[in-house]
Amino acid sequence: MTATIFIDGEAGTTGLQIRDKLADVSGAKLASLPPEARKDPAAKRKLYGDVDVVILCLPDEAAKEAAHLIHSMGDDAPRVIDASSAHRVAPGWTYGFPELVAGQGEAVAKARKVSNPGCHATGAIALLRPLVDAGLIARDIGVSISSVSGYSGGGKSMIEAYETGRAPAFELYALGLEHKHMPEIQLYSGLAARPIFAPSVGNFRQGMLVSIPLHLDPLPAKPTLSDLRAVFEKHYRGQQHFHVAAAGGPDRIEPESLNGTNDIEIHVFANETRRQALLVAKFDNLGKGASGAAVQNLMLMLGRG
Known part of the structure; x- marks a missing residue:
């Protein structure tokens, strides 16, 4: 059965990659609006009524407006995936991280409204949630998270700066400690204490490393390396896109080798x-961190996951 999908914001980085990923998917028909009608609420409402799923690749405020329009359509509303940060912790939206906990993939498959995770949040939650659920990290522990992405993960102004050669080789940002991914990181990692989060961008287009250092003795179970790895192996067993790296790996790691995939590697x-450990999640910030995750959620919603 063919499903018709409209990518609202198809000209942006995430929208273009979603479109490319769906180009060869059998049974997925893409609808579109001419450029002059893309901000016309009446044209949008008409098209929304003709499609099965809308994927919002819009700035937050525009995504909220689009979601309100969809809600106003009642029984005629399409299902929706929001790739912005507007609804990631909003009531009534299902968090689009199928590997989060048992049953989350089924929840995404049934949902009318799915919020796509942020790229930094994907790595942080992937590292923290299994350990919190297993009791190896206390919910009230103070955690520090570092994350570096390619410049495509830094937002419109940073993308423009890097593509025009005006940006530095490396840049820390969000130094007021109020990054927009923080609410979802805290909520879906299961932490009661707000983590310290330090995002950065490097002078490469895409790829990502999220890292979390841990002192092991203050943790409740005083875990070993084997204990940590065992939790991740159990949590992600059978998950197509997650891979727990073998112990005794290299003493350095780069961010780009998973680019173009929807895979995520967990390193301990x-x-x-x-008695110290470093947790690292490696993935493509435009893959599992954005467009790849959106397509994965879409396939679940269409019963093809």
Whole structure:
């Protein structure tokens, strides 16, 4: 059965990649609006009524307006995936992280409204939630998260700066500690204490490393490297896109080798003598961190996941 999909914001980075990923998907028909009608509420409402799923690739305020329009359509409303940060912690929206907990994929498949996770949040939650659920990290523990993405993950102004050669080789940002991914990181990681989050961008287009250092002895179970790895292996067993790296890996890691995929690697580095560990999630910030996740959620919603 053919499903008709409208990517609202198809000219942006995420929208273009979603369109490319769906080009060869059998049974997925893409609808579109001419450029002059893309901000016309009446034209949008008409098209919304003709499609099965709308994927919002819009700035937050525009995404809220589009979601309100869809809500006003009642029984005629299409299903929706919002790739912005507007609804990630909003009531009535299902968080589009199928590997979050048991049953989350089924919840996405049944949902009318799905919020796509943020790229930084994807890595942070992937590292924290299994350990919190297993009791290896206390909910009230203070956690620090570092994340570096290609410049495509830094927003419109940073993308323009890097593409025009005006940006530095590396840049820390959101130094007021109020990054827009923080609410979803705290909520879906299961932490009661608000983490410290330090995002950054590097002088490469895409790819991502999210890292979390841990002192092991203050943790409730005083875990070993093997304990940490065992939790991740159990949590992500059978998940197509998650891979837990073998112990004893290299002493350095780069961010780009998973580009173009929807895969995510979980690495656990540890110094047992010092009782310290470093958790790292590696993935494509435009793949599992954006367009790839949206397409994965779409396939679940269409019964093809």
